[in-house]
Amino acid sequence: MLKIDNISKTFNPGTVNEKAALTNLSLDLKDGDFATIVGSNGAGKSTMFNAIAGTFIVDEGNIYLDGEDITFKKEHVRSKVIGHLFQDPLKGTAPNMTIEENMALAYLRASHASSQYFSRISGKDKAKFREQLSLLGMGLEDRMKQPVGLLSGGQRQALTLLMATFVTPKLLLLDEHTAALDPATAEKVLELTKSIVAERGITCLMVTHNMHQALDVGNRTLMMNAGQIVFDTSGEERAGLTVNDLLEKFKVGAGEELDNDRVLLS
Template identity: 65%
Template sequence: MLKLSNISKTFNPGTVNEKKALTNVNLSLESGDFVTVLGSNGAGKSTLFNAIAGSFPVDDGTIRLDGVNITNQPDYKRSKYIGRLFQDPLKGTAPHMTIEENLALAYMRASASHSPFSMISAKERREFREKLSQLELGLEDRMQSQVGLLSGGQRQALTLLMATLVTPKLLLLDEHTAALDPATAQKVLNLTQKIVAENHITCLMITHNIPSALQLGNRTIMMKDGTIVREIAGQERKNMTTENLLKLFHSQGVENDRILFSADLPQT
């Protein structure tokens, strides 16, 4: 499904600020895989996502999605089939446009058949309404409200809906609940789980929360210094506890205060 072969990326090559962000990363995802990504700050998790989404060209290696080589495709073309959520809930929606208009923009990914001069149809409105009601946030009655008036959690839930409104081949979640309060974060996480399972979406999720890294998905990878240092899947993952994963972290030399903190937190 997604196949990364020998992906490398160096920022500011040849200068004192040279930073090898990714070094020969290989990753293969099967259809329906839900992979959680762990790693300390600067391990290359977000750079990996940026490489997959096409935010910058990679120096080396190939990226294939469903057998198609997308290594040199610009980001806006890839976003036709790659959905993405960022940590910042403000990044995924247009604040001065209504909920309905934001959804219509997200819907355009699949509606190439629609004329660019057509407007939001009554049928689409009904569809948006129905999808919004699944979020159980009451947004279906506020479709004419400006998105800027919503809370961070509501905006992130809306962004999640927008990213999956047209089922993407791949969904990239970059700590998408980290900026939300614990209760809202849990709600968005549950929604994520539900939407991903219902639509059988292949998914990569960066998190610093060890319990949710183990609880969600079927595979976990650990990154350090721009490479994938460890993968946990199958039986080993089923038997893995938070403490053992932390020990594994130390044995790999991955240190991260945020991970240590999140491991102590009770699951909300």
């Protein structure tokens, strides 16, 4: 479903602030893969996500999604088939618009029709919005006319997850999407995530700072350092790994110990 072929990205080249964020990074994800990603600070995890989403164009290499070369496609074009959630619950929704209007935007953005407008949202569509909101178990289906800015962080993140998957994307990118939430809410949003991904068979990449999540969630674990993937495990090998094993694998692959305090203390 996703093929990344030797991509590189350097920010501020030729200046004192030059930073090689990605270096000859390659990755193949099969249809339905759910891969978790851990790594040190500045490892390139979010940069890789932004490269996939089209926030910038990579300097070298190619990115393919479902067999199509999307390397030079605009971000808004990729957003029709790529869902992207961020750590900040305030991102991904328009606070001054209602829940219903936010869902309508997400629905129409992912539509394959050549021209879509708010007027094309039917009563049937709105009923579907309500039905999907009820699955969150947060009572949002009874607040569809309220501005999203009135919701809590957990409610907004759950809504954003629903919006990103309302029309099933080919790829879902989750960039520490539960890290800013309290533990109970984070667990609820994570369970919603696993349920939606499993039910829809969505191919997914999830950055996490929690080493236990990295081994328990999904079917594959990646570790990144200095803009490269230094360890990739799945299947029986992954099932037999402990957190200490994972730290040792990182040390061998990266040539140094993991230095992310949030990861080590999780």
